[in-house]
Amino acid sequence: MKIALLTYSTKPRGSVVHTWELANALHHLGHTVCVYALDKGAASSPQHEEVDEIASPPHRQLACPMRLIPARPAPDDIDGLIQQRIQEFVAALQQESDRYDVYHAQDCIGANALVQLKERGQVHHVVRTVHHVEDYESIYLQQCQDKSIRLPDLCLCVSDRWQQALRTDYNIDAPRVVNGVDQQRFSPALDGSETALKTAYQLTGHPIYLTVGGIEPRKNSIRLLEAFAQVQAQQPQAQLIIAGGATLFDYQPYREQFFQRAAALGIMDALVLPGVIPDADLPGMYRCADVFCFPSIKEGWGLVVLEAIAAGLPVVTANETPFTEFLTSEQAILVNPGSVEQIAQGMLAASEPKRSHALVEQSRGILARYTWEKSAQMHLQAYQSLVHSH
Template sequence: MPPNPMLERLERTSEIPMQIALFTYSTKPRGSVIHTLELAEALQHLGHTVCVYALDKDGSGFGRSLTCAYQPVPASAAPAAIDQLIQQRIQEFVTFLDGHLANCQYEIFHAQDCLSANALAILRQQGKIPHFVRTVHHIEDYQSIYLQQCQQRSIEDADLCLCVSDYWQQQLAQQYHIHAPRVVNGVNRDRFAAPLPDPQPLRQQWGITGTPVFLTVGGIEPRKNTLQMLNAFAQVRQTLPHAQLVIAGGATLFDYQTYREQCLQRIKELELEQAIVLPGVIPDADLPSLYRCADSFVFPSVKEGWGLVVLEALASGLPVIVSQQAPFTEFLTPEQALFVDPSNPDTIAQAMLQSVQPQVAQALVQNSHTVLETYSWKTSATMHINHYQGFTHARNALQNSMA
């Protein structure tokens, strides 16, 4: 293979050690949280010093051991009203970091979400930190004026914005007139592709007894398109009467109780009570085994920053079904995934039936190997360091010119 001058230059740049603080809003396994952890580990592996800061409501941490440092930020019980909850969480970050950061020598302060970015914006305004970086995984359509303002502040006040897909890079340019360099996501193949013990005990624990088993990870949410997935699965059961659908996950700051109740009611109407498995939040250590319990991964989401769980499913050897829209179309081809119209349960059902046909499944999994080779956390970490150091050099040059 011929040398890649760009990659070689990035790797040389990444050899200069940096002190980095990464901030995330939770210890629960949501997409941006997993991104933060995997990025932190990859940066640490490259020789940099990293500490992850996360709001920790129950003191249990991330449920996995880390090679980098981890600093829990205490979070107490909060009001149910979302505006007041977010306001309290931002203040908890500010209160803790106000004293803590005085003894730290970080070169980069990097928020992975709107909540922690607002806290860093306050601290920068108070002169407690010199700058902050913000990764925009996606832009939310908040109804609350307060949340709209928080999101706008977290993006516009950042000294550097990064994003994880071409689509959201375009949206940031259109909506905020900000150029956000793109960094890639990755997948931990050591976790998801490695040989695992027989998952049968976990199958029994979760009540997974069907044939075949369809899996989705992310919980019941409007943007996960759960209602249409249920409608599609009802059609699948007409052909495959012993099939099960596992809907795992559900930890989020936002209250989707009304939508969840609609989905539970729809399950009753479709008489799917015995066919739907709702195991809730899966312990991090058990997540690779959960994928091994499935035959197909279904993810007809209507909005995603990227969809890390799709890469995890591919690494676990599952055929995947995704929506025919960005960002999925940025990193997958029709040879690597089954694309569907997320608004049409007929196309979702048809893809589910196709995905468990042995020849189709085998071809999809085999063709996805190039995706797994392309998207790695090492590549992501190397890109981050390049942007960090470019940002630092530009700031230093500006300060020197003003001296």
């Protein structure tokens, strides 16, 4: 099959990483794949620049071609930004001479662009993966999200939680596909980079707690911060790394509240806030940590949790779907994400050597069920059903 995959960024977020890994897996199964990605760094580059394994995309090597679509400076308001990003996709795809059997978007932006092109008869067989559904305040964003779910030819999802939500709220039966993890990339085996990483990021404490995803409301960052303050009262040398955070949305008021709270708690010196770290550093960053903390209140699935497990870390996460779809209380410490005390107790428990070892041993058993090859095969089955049905 010929498959076009669309993603809104070249920065590593869950759906972006999902796109990269799915593209590689489909390519290795013998299919023709091209990734189309909005990229701020491509604004001055040729619009149809093809990136191969040598000239890799900014954060991950791909085995298949990639087109970087210039994401030009946009209005400050989020409605205007999203509208512009959709039209950048539309303009770029209109000029493409290549045609594909399936056009697959991982997000609202790409899906809206494909829906516009489908309505003009310029593309066929539009697929959208709904990783999760947002509660937008903006009427325009609500409408964009609604169109991106209702109007494609096929919706997919990555968890039972969102499969049920699409059935209940949209009357859509969305086939479920799995996420995966590259166990060669994410491994507990030290590769020699850890000492340099600890020096570069000033990781001098013990234990070191890590979360990936940045500072934003749905990551539950402020409660995690308050829980860490309780942890540090018992573990004065502890550090908390909050890595990542590339997003289209401006969470500045929440971030300001976070930093005000950190200052009031007197724990700023124990925080490591590197922002988006180079993708090559991420596997080593997991290995530098002692516990992975992810008390998120809304996730499509939680890809970083699987990466942490593959890297040999004990996990503290929310006792809610989608995490409870693939983790038991023997495989992770499951906490009420609304309780600062429970999060803190979970962090302390996961740092105890005996409990940590047991969690790591139990959780590694799930890895075989989540591979990108299995994910690609499930996608292909859905693609082929769609094409044959038309």
